[in-house]
Amino acid sequence: MSDVKVVTAAMLVIGDEILSGRTKDKNIGFVADYLTGLGIDLKEVRIVADEEADIVEAVNSLRTRYTYIFTSGGIGPTHDDITADSVSVAFGVPCIQHPEAVAILEEHYASTNLELTKSRMRMTRTPQGADLIHNSVSKAPGFRIENVHVMAGVPKIMQAMMDSIAPTLESGTKMLSRTIDCPFGEGAISGPLGEIQDNHSDTLIGSYPRYESGKYSTQIVVRGRSADLVDAAAVAINNMLDGI
Amino acid sequence: MSDVKVVTAAMLVIGDEILSGRTKDKNIGFVADYLTGLGIDLKEVRIVADEEADIVEAVNSLRTRYTYIFTSGGIGPTHDDITADSVSVAFGVPCIQHPEAVAILEEHYASTNLELTKSRMRMTRTPQGADLIHNSVSKAPGFRIENVHVMAGVPKIMQAMMDSIAPTLESGTKMLSRTIDCPFGEGAISGPLGEIQDNHSDTLIGSYPRYESGKYSTQIVVRGRSADLVDAAAVAINNMLDGI
CATH class of the missing domain: 3.40.980.10 (MoaB/Mog-like domain)
Incomplete structure (x- = not known):
C-alpha cells in the first residue's frame, strides 16, 4: 500500500x-x-x-x-x-x-x-x-x-x-467501493461484521440501515484503495451473510 | 425590539x-x-x-x-x-x-x-x-x-x-419571512436593494438568483422578528421593482 x-x-x-x-x-x-x-x-x-x-x-x-x-x-x-x-x-x-x-x-x-x-x-x-x-x-x-x-x-x-x-487538481488514489445488500437489520450482523472489519483493517466497512414498511434492511459498503483488499473483505461479508 | x-x-x-x-x-x-x-x-x-x-x-x-x-x-x-x-x-x-x-x-x-x-x-x-x-x-x-x-x-x-x-426546547422569537418574486436578474436590482437593506437594518434581506432556460430571475427574501418591520421592507422592495 x-x-x-x-x-x-x-x-x-x-x-x-x-x-x-x-x-x-x-x-x-x-x-x-x-x-x-x-x-x-x-x-x-x-x-x-x-x-x-x-x-x-x-x-x-x-x-x-x-x-x-x-x-x-x-x-x-x-x-x-x-x-x-x-x-x-x-x-x-x-x-x-x-x-x-x-x-x-x-x-x-x-x-x-x-x-x-x-x-x-x-x-x-x-x-x-x-x-x-x-x-x-x-x-x-x-x-x-x-x-x-x-x-x-x-x-x-x-x-x-x-x-x-x-x-x-491533484488526484489521489481512488477510493474503490463495493456495496452488498443485506436483507437483515444491522442488529443481526453487527457482531460478525465488526470482526470482519478488524480482520480487514485496510478497508473501511460501513453499514447503513434502511427502514421501510416497518422492516429493517442494511446496505454494507466496503471501501478501500486496493481492489484486492476490497474484494477480500466483500467475500468475507458474503460468506458471513450466507451463514445466517 | x-x-x-x-x-x-x-x-x-x-x-x-x-x-x-x-x-x-x-x-x-x-x-x-x-x-x-x-x-x-x-x-x-x-x-x-x-x-x-x-x-x-x-x-x-x-x-x-x-x-x-x-x-x-x-x-x-x-x-x-x-x-x-x-x-x-x-x-x-x-x-x-x-x-x-x-x-x-x-x-x-x-x-x-x-x-x-x-x-x-x-x-x-x-x-x-x-x-x-x-x-x-x-x-x-x-x-x-x-x-x-x-x-x-x-x-x-x-x-x-x-x-x-x-x-x-426553549423557543425564540420567530423569524418571519416574506418572499418577493423578481423577474429580473440580481444585477438589475442590486444597487437599490442594497440601499433598502441599509434603510431597513432590523431586517435581513437576501436575494437568490435562479437560472433557468438561459434566463436569470431572482427571489428576494426579507426576514426579521417584527411583522411591521418586515412589511415595511417588503413595501420598499415592491415599490423599487415597480419603478424598474
Whole structure:
C-alpha cells in the first residue's frame, strides 16, 4: 500500500437561505460524488451564514487542514454576497477588482442591452493574487486563492465551475467501493461484521440501515484503495451473510 | 425590539456515507425547517466522518457556542457507530449502558423472535448523565447530554426524535419571512436593494438568483422578528421593482 496517495478536501457552503431551510442544498452531494470520482477524499463540510466573521473563521480553520477547500455561494452582485470580501480578510489581502474579470464583464455587457453597473462590477472582486475560475454557463467568474476555490451557489454554475477546476487538481488514489445488500437489520450482523472489519483493517466497512414498511434492511459498503483488499473483505461479508 | 429572544443551534451530521456521496443527506433541510418553525436560529452545520477525533472536536467547538446542538447518525449497533463513545469523550464522562435504554430493549426483544445480543446492546450506550430521546418509530433511543441532542441518521427516525425533543426546547422569537418574486436578474436590482437593506437594518434581506432556460430571475427574501418591520421592507422592495 506504499503507492497510495491521499488528497483531502473540505467544502464550505455559504448562505443564510440554507440554514433557514428556505433553500435545500444541492451542491454538497454533487461535490461529494465529484471528488470521490477524482480520488479526492471529502473529509468535512461546513455550512455558515452570510456573516464575515463566520466565513473567515471557517476558511482559516479548514484551509490549513486539508489539501483543497471548495466554497459555494455569496459571489453575486448583491449586498449579501460577501464571500470575496471575507476570503480576502481570511488571507489578509485586499479585495480588488480583478482586471481579467473586469475585461470579461465589459465584453459581456457590451454585447447585451444591459449596463455594467457598479453593482454588477461587484462580481469582478477577488482577493489580491487570486486566479479566476471560469464557467461555461454564466460570465461572472469564481476564483482560486492558494488552495481555496470559491464558486457560485447556483447549482448549474457551480457544477460548470467544478468542471473547469477539475483538470487543475491533484488526484489521489481512488477510493474503490463495493456495496452488498443485506436483507437483515444491522442488529443481526453487527457482531460478525465488526470482526470482519478488524480482520480487514485496510478497508473501511460501513453499514447503513434502511427502514421501510416497518422492516429493517442494511446496505454494507466496503471501501478501500486496493481492489484486492476490497474484494477480500466483500467475500468475507458474503460468506458471513450466507451463514445466517 | 427589546422583547426579542434569540435561541441558536448548530447541527452536526456524522457519517462517511454523506462525505463519500453515497448517501445524500436529507436531515439538514428537515432540521433547518423545523428549527425555523420553532423560532430557533440554525447558525451552523458541520458534516464529519465516523472518526472519534473529528466528532469530539466538532461537538466541543459547537456546544459552547450555540444554545443547542443536534447531531444525526452513528447510534446504531455496528462497529462504525461511534457517536455515543465520541460524545462521552467530548464531555469527559464514561460511556455507559443506560439502565432505561437496557429496559426498553429487553422488553422489545422479549416480544420478538430476536435475541438481545451484545451488538444490539451497543444501542443502549450513552454518556453518563444523559437522558434518553424516545421515538415512535423504532425502540432504540437517542440521548441528550446538556445541550447536545444525539439522534439517529435514518430520516424517519430522526424526524420522530425531533418531535419528541421539540416540547423540551426553549423557543425564540420567530423569524418571519416574506418572499418577493423578481423577474429580473440580481444585477438589475442590486444597487437599490442594497440601499433598502441599509434603510431597513432590523431586517435581513437576501436575494437568490435562479437560472433557468438561459434566463436569470431572482427571489428576494426579507426576514426579521417584527411583522411591521418586515412589511415595511417588503413595501420598499415592491415599490423599487415597480419603478424598474
